[in-house]
Amino acid sequence: MRHKHVKLAPAELTHIIDLLDSRASSFRGGCPSGELSVAILDDAALARLHGRHLDDPSITDVITFSGSPELGFAGEICVSADAARRQAPHTTAASLSRELALYVVHGWLHLAGFDDLNPTAKRAMRRAEARAMRLIEDANAMPKLRFSPR
Numbered sequence: 197m198r199h200k201h202v203k204l205a206p207a208e209l210t211h212i213i214d215l216l217d218s219r220a221s222s223f224r225g226g227c228p229s230g231e232l233s234v235a236i237l238d239d240a241a242l243a244r245l246h247g248r249h250l251d252d253p254s255i256t257d258v259i260t261f262s263g264s265p266e267l268g269f270a271g272e273i274c275v276s277a278d279a280a281r282r283q284a285p286h287t288t289a290a291s292l293s294r295e296l297a298l299y300v301v302h303g304w305l306h307l308a309g310f311d312d313l314n315p316t317a318k319r320a321m322r323r324a325e326a327r328a329m330r331l332i333e334d335a336n337a338m339p340k341l342r343f344s345p346r
Contacts, residue, residue: 199236199277201344204296208339209234212297215335216304216328223324227307228265233272234300242276257283258299260306273303281343293341294329301328 213232220226237245239255247253249261257279263269280295281287305324312318332338 199238202236202277203342204339211337212332215331215337224309227304228270230265230268230270232270235274236277237274239276239278258302260303271307275299293339296341297339301325
């Protein structure tokens, strides 16, 4: 599945994942080994997944599915480009790209063992997100998200 109005080079997401993987020891050992799928979806598609797999059909920004590393599959990160558009502090391409990258980071961190279910865990997740985003920014690896006209 793919968001029909988003333009993003897959290599840009791969670069983010590679950067995170290269610093896995800084993030609880990182994401499990194996293929990692990243799906950029619209709100409706992500809400359907949310309802089908988590019994909550509401709109969300990120859903992460654990994989089977023994089968060569690390997991899947599903993010809503529509949520990125709503949550970005500005509607500039850079702001939207940063928000989308944050969602990918958030999903990767879930696969690395972080959660955000209680206040203490949520603070640890936010600190890890901030470190990961600095890593991406320092490497000049922020993706260049573009929304095409509707």
